[in-house]
Amino acid sequence: MLELRNLCGGYGGKDILEDISISFESGSITSVIGANGCGKSTLLQMCCGLLKPSRGQVLIDGKDISEMKHIExxxxxxxMEQVHNSGSITVRALASHGRFPYLGYPRRFTAQDKKIVDEALESAGVSDIADRKVSELSGGQRQRAYIAMTLAQDTDIVLLDEPSTYLDISSQFELTDIVYAMKKRGKTVITVLHDLNMALSNSDMTAVMKNGRLLGVLPPKEAAESGLIRQALGVEAVLDEKTGQYLLFKGENHEKSYN
Amino acid sequence: MLLIVLLASALAGICLGSVRLSPYEVFSALASGKSTPDGRIVYCIRLPRVLGSMLAGAALALSGAIIQAVLGNPLASPGVIGVNAGAGFFTVLCSALFPAAAKMLPAAAFIGAFAAVMTVYIIARKTEASKLTLVLAGAAISSLFNAGTDTVTELFPETLSGISSFKIGGIGNITLEKLFPAWIIIAVGITAAFLLHNETDVLSLGDKTAFTLGLNVKATRFVLLIIAAALAGAAVSFAGILGFVGLIVPHICGRVIGYESRYKMPACVLLGASFVTVCDIVARTLFSPNEISLGIVISYIGVPFFIYLLLKKKGGKHNA
Structure with missing residues (x-):
């Protein structure tokens, strides 16, 4: 379980996040939503120690991460960061880097590590292209190669920053399947998503942010109905019961079409 | 494969020159020691040159591979980030101020290489160590050290008559004694780099990903840059400023072998050593019995390749 307590912080001494408190339950998918620049990515980076909070705490299973060893x-x-910096290494080599936190010196892969990497390649659907170079792949395949690395890292908490940005629509659905499979294995998945519809239709909880503050943490349907989404993004979201997808309207258009 | 190329080029390097020896003559000369004329050629001239070329080539190529990986920039090399220039400046300064102390030259070159890499690193760190900043800082440092080298050369023209060959790079007057401190440093540097191959690869995934995989990004980058500086500095101390080896060899290895350091690093060591050995053979046989500097030959081969890479990179951008 990941918990943020009264978290403040940002870049270069300037706070972006203001007093954020939230807990993310194990085996759940939470989407962080909000307008560009509201601090979504900052929040993710603070959760995993990339940025240090100026005030407040990040706790994993009750333990402050500033007191944990880096490798732990x-x-x-x-x-999983938004921009990928892959050189011309193979998909398998990339996925193997996911085991880096578990390798002692002299950095030798055990049979167990290799098995986990194979499973990760399989789950991410890249077994058949495991020996191809990441730089030669399509956007969707490349993203899955990175997901394989994240799966191989096999952590309880998984942060995905804009995982669907470079994906075509069918790859987006494949991504959703992989995220659901992570949830099933009891992982805490937290994503930042650009695509509001995707965020609302595939999350257990939505953390709605505006200007560095957390407006609320609610299940998607309630976030839509309570007007939280409108408050953060200026759009109305209405659940279409038949498809489970959300219809999005700009505020006033919605009023007109329903009056 | 590359090992065979290296052994073949080493043998060719010992055989070829103003006096040509057959492989059989080389082996009998090696067996007979310095007592025969052939033996003296082999032990006093050919062997030091071949060992010197191999060490310089291996060190510069591996240094380039590390720098490219650490900075994530395929156009970086010990030449580009100012390591060679720094080593060169301190070597020239040392030979101008303490002409008697030739033994101190390697130490001076290491100090220069470290100074360059530290300056680049500190500037980059103050600006949060972006890759672009590192390369820009390196280019600035490089110009500054080269200006320093030229200043010293102009102020002490008599004491530095041999300096032009140093700036071009060459191993014409090499002896086994001159290689002494350098080869140990190169051997240690190569070993250290091989031990850190996994860290190097994780670092090249980008700072954020490397951090979240549990890598101490700043310390790893710092240690790798120190290794790269030590390797390049050691090479510069006896071979002068050899450009382009550190740039083109890692490129060729990356393309042919791939970018995984556990394969790429040994490949760079072997190919770098072979490449410089072959260039040195060309340098002393092309206009035999006259010799041209090794650095000139490397530039003739290296510069067209560098331009080819620049053109190719631009094409790649359009395709992406």
Missing amino acids: LAQKISY
């Missing part, structure tokens, strides 16, 4: 933190929480 890497065994508990993984973070």
Whole structure:
């Protein structure tokens, strides 16, 4: 379980996040939503120790991460960044880096590590392209290769920063399946998503942010009905019961069409 | 494969020159020691040159591979980030101020390489160590050290008559004694780099990903840059400023072998050593019995390749 207590902080001495308190339950998917620049990515980076809070605490299973060893933190929480910096290494080599936190010196892979990497490649659907170079792949395949690395890291908490940005629609659905599989294995998944519909239809909880503050943490349906989404993004979201998808309207258009 | 290339080029390097020896003559000369004329050629001239080329090539190529990986920039190399220039400046300064102390030259070169890499690193760290900043800082440092080298050369023209060959790079007057402190440093540097191959690869995934995989990003980058500086500094101390080896060899290895350090690093060591050995053979046989500097030959081969890379990179951008 990941818990933030009265968290404040940002870049270069300037606070972006103001007094954020939230807990993320194990085996749940939470989407952080809000307008650009509201502090979503800052929040994720603070959760995994990339940024240090100016005030407040980040706790994993009740333990403050500032008191944890770096390598121990890497065994508990993984973070998939938005921009990928892959050289021309193979998909398998990339996925193997996910085991880095578990390798002692002299950095030798055990049979167990290799098995976990194979499973990760399988789950991410990249077994068949495991020996191809990441730089030669399509956007969707590349994203799955990175997901394989995250799966191989096998942490209880998984942070995904804009995982669907470069994906076409069918790859987005595949991504959703992988995220659900993580949830099933009891992982705490926290994503930042650009696509509001995808965030609302595939999350257990939504953490709605505006200007560095947390407006509320609610299940998607309630977040939509309570007007929290409108407050943060200026759009109305209405659940279409038949498809489980959300219809999005700009505030006033919605009023017109229903009057 | 590369090992065979290296052994073949080493053998060719010992055989070829103004006096040509057959492989059989080389082996009998090696067996007979310095007592025969062939033996003296092999032990006093050819062997030091071949060992010197191999060490310089291996060190510069591996240094380049590390710098490219750490900075995530395929156009970086010990030449580009000012390590060679720093080593060169301190070597020239040392030979101008203490002409009697030739033994101190390697130490001076290491200090220069470290000074360059530390300056680049500190500037980059103050600006949160972005890759672009590191390369820009390196280019600035490089110009500054080269200006320093030129200043010293102009102020002490008599004591530095041999300096032009140093700036071009060459191993014409090499002896086994001159290689002494350098080869130990190169051997240690290569071993240390091999031990850190996994860290190097994780670092090249980008700072954020590397951090969340549990890597101490700043310390790892610092240690790798120190290794790269030590390797390049050691090479510069006896071979002068050899450009382009640190740039093109890692590129060729990356393309042919791939970018995983556990394969790429040994490949760079072997290919770098072979490449410089072959260039040195060309340098002393092309206009035999006259010799041209090793650095000139490397530039003739290296510069066209560098331009080819620049053009190719631009093409790649359009395709992406």
